[in-house]
Amino acid sequence: MNQAHDDLTLNDVLTDPMIRMMMRADGVTTSEMKTLLYSAASAMRSAQSQDGGARAVAHRLMTAPKRRLLSMVHPLAARGEVCMAC
Secondary structure (H helix, E strand, O other), X not given: OOOOOOOOOHHHXXXXXXXXXXXXXXXXXXXXXXXXXXXHHHHHHHHHHHHOOHHHHHHHHHHOOHHHHHHHHOHHHHOOOOOOOO
């Protein structure tokens, strides 16, 4: 973990036992999870460059209607599949 921000690294996420259990339960592969995380980061960078401020962007994304948020970043939602955790 990053000591300055306590954010999980990609490796932390992909090796965390609880996250791995949820991925397995939802049928999400490591590749799909990487795609999800990179897509979310890309969407936030794009929105941040247009709207300024990571906190404002994160707040808007977290308060957006769930399906809209999922369709922006979740590979299963983009394929029209159902996520068991949602």
